[in-house]
Amino acid sequence: MRPHPLAVYESALDGAAVVAVGSAGAVALAVARWSDEPDDVDHLMLARCEAPVLDVGCGPGRLVGALNARGVPALGIDVSPRAVEQTRRRGAMALRRAVEQPVPAEGRWGTVLLADGNIGIGGDPAALLRRCRLLVGPRGLVLVETDADPDADDTEPLTLRSADGHVSRPMPWARVGARAMAVLAPTCGFIVLEQWQLKARTVMALRAVERS
Numbered sequence: 001m002r003p004h005p006l007a008v009y010e011s012a013l014d015g016a017a018v019v020a021v022g023s024a025g026a027v028a029l030a031v032a033r034w035s036d037e038p039d040d041v042d043h044l045m046l047a048r049c050e051a052p053v054l055d056v057g058c059g060p061g062r063l064v065g066a067l068n069a070r071g072v073p074a075l076g077i078d079v080s081p082r083a084v085e086q087t088r089r090r091g092a093m094a095l096r097r098a099v100e101q102p103v104p105a106e107g108r109w110g111t112v113l114l115a116d117g118n119i120g121i122g123g124d125p126a127a128l129l130r131r132c133r134l135l136v137g138p139r140g141l142v143l144v145e146t147d148a149d150p151d152a153d154d155t156e157p158l159t160l161r162s163a164d165g166h167v168s169r170p171m172p173w174a175r176v177g178a179r180a181m182a183v184l185a186p187t188c189g190f191i192v193l194e195q196w197q198l199k200a201r202t203v204m205a206l207r208a209v210e211r212s
């Protein structure tokens, strides 16, 4: 039987070479970057965060780690026990939790981070954005890193393949470029506040609007 995607993902966190195969082709998991210190693009995101910050799908925790190190209240959540362990090893706060499950302080987060394509989590970007709308406060912020291709807009599942031949079962995923996000955000309770691009990465800042 093919392994669960989490098992192959965790082998990548432990150092195995793994590619994600989906609508963008075969893309190597950027575990070295996720485990490193924040880069210039990350710093732009971090500078815009309004506390407290919830980093959804925090991986090894470089963003939540940098926020905590600056004294900013921030929590990472991730379904991967290994990711949570690696985040905690940095001295940062993390919980093993799926974003679809109950999360502490729902409705009171200043910012939700969806970095590194995490808008793809669950394969239903509208459902994930609506979930984020419930997580942030009435005027909260969601910082979404959109796909490098501004025209990307699909919900094709991913399979994870390791260099030693393991191929995971498909996992739900989505790719959302800046154009699709600009259309989707207003239908989920947000206005697009800002969009910036640096080193082929694009981030959009979405501000929650009060429900009438």
Ligand SMILES: C[S@@+](CC[C@H](N)C(=O)[O-])C[C@H]1O[C@@H](n2cnc3c(N)ncnc32)[C@H](O)[C@@H]1O
Binding pocket: 009, 034, 035, 056, 057, 058, 059, 060, 061, 062, 063, 077, 078, 079, 080, 083, 097, 098, 099, 100, 115, 116, 117, 118, 121, 122
């Ligand atoms: C592309 S990686 C993100 C890496 C991370 N943002 C970083 O900077 O290191 C996606 C992460 O989302 C997590 N994830 C997947 N589904 C999730 C869910 N339903 N709830 C929370 N985290 C999830 C994965 O375990 C993985 O760590």
